[in-house]
Amino acid sequence: MTTAALIVAAGRGTRAGGDTPKQWQPLVGRRVIDWTLDAFLVVPEIDRIVVVLHPDDAAHFAPPPRVEVTIGGATRTASVRGGLEYLAQCPDSAPAHVLIHDVARCCIKPSHVVSILRALEGADTPAVAPAVAVTDALWVGAADRVSGAQDRSGLFRAQTPQGFDFAAILAAHRAHPGAAADDVEVARAAGLGVTIVEGDDDNLKITYPADFARAGRILGHHMDTRIGFGFDVHRFGPGNHCMLCGVAVPHNRGLQGHSDADVGMHALTDAIYGAMAMGDIGRHFPPTDPQWKGARSHVFLRHAVNLALTNAFTINNVDITLICEHPKITPHAPAMQSALSAVTGVAPNRISVKATTSERLGFTGREEGIAAQAVVLLVKKCTLPG
Ligand SMILES: Nc1ccn([C@@H]2O[C@H](COP(=O)(O)OP(=O)(O)OP(=O)(O)O)[C@@H](O)[C@H]2O)c(=O)n1
Ligand SMILES: C[C@](O)(CO)[C@H](O)COP(=O)(O)O
Numbered sequence: 001m002t003t004a005a006l007i008v009a010a011g012r013g014t015r016a017g018g019d020t021p022k023q024w025q026p027l028v029g030r031r032v033i034d035w036t037l038d039a040f041l042v043v044p045e046i047d048r049i050v051v052v053l054h055p056d057d058a059a060h061f062a063p064p065p066r067v068e069v070t071i072g073g074a075t076r077t078a079s080v081r082g083g084l085e086y087l088a089q090c091p092d093s094a095p096a097h098v099l100i101h102d103v104a105r106c107c108i109k110p111s112h113v114v115s116i117l118r119a120l121e122g123a124d125t126p127a128v129a130p131a132v133a134v135t136d137a138l139w140v141g142a143a144d145r146v147s148g149a150q151d152r153s154g155l156f157r158a159q160t161p162q163g164f165d166f167a168a169i170l171a172a173h174r175a176h177p178g179a180a181a182d183d184v185e186v187a188r189a190a191g192l193g194v195t196i197v198e199g200d201d202d203n204l205k206i207t208y209p210a211d212f213a214r215a216g217r218i219l220g221h222h223m224d225t226r227i228g229f230g231f232d233v234h235r236f237g238p239g240n241h242c243m244l245c246g247v248a249v250p251h252n253r254g255l256q257g258h259s260d261a262d263v264g265m266h267a268l269t270d271a272i273y274g275a276m277a278m279g280d281i282g283r284h285f286p287p288t289d290p291q292w293k294g295a296r297s298h299v300f301l302r303h304a305v306n307l308a309l310t311n312a313f314t315i316n317n318v319d320i321t322l323i324c325e326h327p328k329i330t331p332h333a334p335a336m337q338s339a340l341s342a343v344t345g346v347a348p349n350r351i352s353v354k355a356t357t358s359e360r361l362g363f364t365g366r367e368e369g370i371a372a373q374a375v376v377l378l379v380k381k382c383t384l385p386g
Helices: 032-041 076-088 110-122 166-175 183-189 210-219 263-275 298-310 330-344
Strands: 003-009 048-053 067-071 097-102 127-133 138-142 145-150 156-158 162-165 194-198 222-237 241-244 247-250 313-323 351-356 369-382
Touching: 003 032, 003 076, 032 048, 032 097, 032 110, 048 076, 067 076, 076 097, 076 166, 076 183, 097 110, 097 166, 110 127, 110 162, 110 194, 110 298, 127 183, 162 166, 162 183, 166 183, 183 194, 222 263, 222 313, 241 263, 247 330, 263 298, 263 313, 263 330, 263 369, 298 313, 298 330, 313 330, 330 351
Parallel strands: 003 048, 003 097, 048 067, 127 194, 313 351
Antiparallel strands: 097 162, 127 156, 127 162, 138 145, 222 369, 241 247, 313 369
16 A cells, blocks of 8 residues: 655745745754655655645755655645645556645654554544644634633644545545645545544644744754664575575575575664664564464564654664675675665665675585674654753
């Protein structure tokens, strides 16, 4: 099931001020848009990311790898519609789900994106949206005078990303005559049910000049960094290839194991679990459990990556060493980097795959099996107190 993220970024940011629209303004050393995109780029389940830009901005935006660009309209609603129509252009590649997000909500956490996606997958409605219950007293006012009070029970502050069944929200937008505050309003106008999921007070929308400082305090974090180390060995047996870091490498023998015996992926998976002090593959996928017999190792790796994301960690970089005399690894290293990137969401240039022999010493030297070592660095943004 494919999922797309649609980031609307065609607004002019008039309320935020500044010489350029807010999404292009600097915030803790990067642009607002860079923070927003990163939160989606690191989520492996998101297959496509589309940014909707104003025509004046599109020419000077160099999209990062995997990010597509289309042009928006005069209102937020028109920009969302433009993005949805872009995704619908080719029916074969239209996503099943779409997460629609304001570029101006740059403090969105990857773990929050994942939890909204999970909620959408499990919901009995075609839409889910994050919101925070109103906790302040609400007044009605005119000029500087309070003229009444408003009951706050049942009132929520709506956030993004709002998640939808793609076909349903596309049809709802096509049927919607004018502008709306958000896509939940468009969905409800079409009769779609919307499930409220937990919002996050840090997921503010930069709207006024003072919001930059608030967002800066949230993003101006110190890092919780964790190093993880993994080691694995599989023995050779009959076969004509070895699965190594997601690539079937031709060889006159195969590797034996309960799963596909991808020793490189196993070492990396254990390194990620290890960095979080959350056990190892054997604990999460017991070899005594027949359902994992012959399993593809990307299932284990994806599980470890998701565990990292739901604990608010992102993978900064990976370094894997395969230890064997044969097969020769270097010609396959770029394909291995790509395969690991596809599973983890980590850019290939942050994934190192290298190899060494053991100078014909020991079990790897005698070509009885292959060993792998992996090191990973996980980072978590931590809000500074105050
Ligand atoms: N024609 C528009 C208007 C808004 N947006 C996007 O919708 C989101 C929420 O809108 P808002 O915060 O109001 O942004 P701006 O329209 O840029 O701000 P302002 O109303 O102050 O001009 C932003 O990510 C904005 O870029 C858009 O894609 N196309
Ligand atoms: C979509 C939204 O962020 C949900 O809170 C909000 O409605 C956008 O509001 P704006 O009027 O475009 O600022």
